[in-house]
Amino acid sequence: MFRLIESQMVVPNIHLLTLEAPAVARQMQPGQFVILRAEDGGERIPLSVSDWDPEKGTLTVIVKNVGSTTDRLASLEAGVSIPTVVGPLGNPTEIEKFGTVVCLGGCYGIGSIFPISRALKEKGNQVITVLEARSSYLLFWEKKLKEVSDRLVLITRDGTRGLRGHAGRLAEIVQSSPGPVDRIIINGCTFLLKKGSDASRLLGIKTIVSLNPIMIDGTGMCGVCRVTVGGTTRFACVHGPDFDGHQVDWAELLQRRKTYMREEVVPLRTSRCEEHAGRS
């Protein structure tokens, strides 16, 4: 069992959970993920890891409440334990001295881009971190990210902070950079990854995206996370999750992610009310 030591909603509908998982925390590297279950009988879901402390043996995930499992995670209180936290899974993000790197995080990806910006900065890169959200009230961890970046740029869909628009504005950010940008790394929802890759393709800058397809075991056994990259089928859990954003078949990924769209919320509708009724 893995004890939850911190649980808070950082902005509306986005939750931060810190868990005790010492064996996992000791090995964790930027870009890797864990699979967890919120309860016995629960679904296994993959989550990017946003921070960790190998000494304390803890790791932090940022979760957007979108389906039945994330809803249960969001409702957990500090002190309780969950049955599964397994990892670190996937390959770490490649961290080298590239020169200037733009790190773009949106939505829950604002969390998982943090350790990547931090590691790139430590390697001596010029790090431009870009945060994207629908509105200013959905931005978080600005201070934390500023500390590990040379420059922090904000984009909001409604223009209430920073640039108005979405990842498409990456082009201007790159062009306004004093020197050439050597690499772009994007974490967040599939839509953001695709938009960002579309924008950077025109700029001819290598772009790494962290893909987030459906997974079960996370060790290459089930094959549900298959994605087409450069015309070849790859398993995101063991070959990724990072891939070249200019090579990904986005239409296929978006379509595969929708497989259980209807079913994902069914347990929310069917079981929770009874549970609450039983409690009161």
Place this chain on the structure above:
Amino acid sequence: MPEPQKKKLDLNRRPMPKQPPEVRRHNFDEVALGYPAEIAVEEARRCLQCKNSRCVSNCPVEIDIPGFIKCIAERDFAAGVRILKEKNCLPAMCGRVCPQEEQCEQTCVLVKKEGQIAIGRLERFLADWEAGQGEVEIPEIPPPTGRKVAIVGGGPAGLTVAGDLIKLGHQVTIYEALHETGGVLVYGIPEFRLPKAIVKREVEYLKKLGVQVVTDYVVGKTKTIDSILEEFDAVFVGTGAGLPWFMGIPGENLNGVYSANEYLTRMNLMKGFLFPRYHTPVKSHKRVAVVGGGNVAMDCARTALRLGAETRIIYRRSREELPARLEEIENAEEEGIVFDFLTLPIRYIGDEEGWVKEIECLKMKLGEPDSSGRRRPVPIEGSETILPMDAVICAIGNGPNPLIAATTPGLEVGKIGNIAIQEETGKTSREKIWAGGDVATGAATVIGAMGGGRKAARSIHEYLCSL
């Protein structure tokens, strides 16, 4: 003169009571119900108790088969269990899923007469009888040797090694990547063929013997083999055939196309058939095609059928060549699975939202025998047909899981990415590391993996005693 028999002994092999097909196709309860004690005793009495028992020499784990059968015939079931468990820690499982017709029962001298002794069913009978007694007998464990062995993967190979070594006084820890121990026994084989309560019971037995089990731990990721070796004297790798193969034909990434591993894991490990009580989502399909002809294909098809789909198996050779056990083929046929033999899928066609809606297939004919000795299927030109379908399960096999080989420097691999071992000992190219089961042999059977585990356990024990 022997005294005249009151009733002539019925020499025929006793049939297994089963749920009728029209009932079982709507439930996930076990299909084969097991012998009642009387039938088991009758069946056991048919055994000739051969001096030179050819059944034993054809058992991968060398169970004293005539020995335990004699006990059943004499109604001393407890003694039978003891004999069985000397060589097999997992009899309830082997009795159910071993291909006895290719092993012990194949070489039974009665095979050509009244029918071979139903060894598997008798094995299952004893295991179930013991479970029904409540308290399970725990054998005496010798004093601790102080040696520590880590087992990577809690499937049939790993469980066998654990059982063998714990009984020799070594300290044993199993590391399992998933949240339940049992490997393919829990994620692959369906409830109606091997109830998960039985796997749990057998794992609990190992825990009672003192085996430590750590779940949710991916060796190669959470910790490498090399750092495990800093704490343990030896490691056994039994990580299975966890790499699903696809055919590489157009449309395989459409929604509704599954690997057998995904489909079965969703249903068995995650209990998808009980969705939404268990939360892992599953789709409800009307028409399902399963591609392949092995036991896994039968398991997938019979699962889909139970969830209400009209289900067919598409296989490129003929019924003769089906690699699945005859018993499973017959079960599938009785339940109403349609078989399309000599048929090869060449393309999956999707609808505008990316869901599979049709399969295009070619008809085949059998040509000359290939390297496997089976007649090679050859496509018939111009025989393309299109079948409407809303799900496809690809059950054409699995490769060995590459995770350990990729994260353990110096560990030699074979042609198909399997960990290379010496067959008789399970020794790998690295000192202190043994391997066995599907990760070493490629996808095979549960008992084959247990046999590999048995050999490795023997070799590990010798090594530990030499320290």
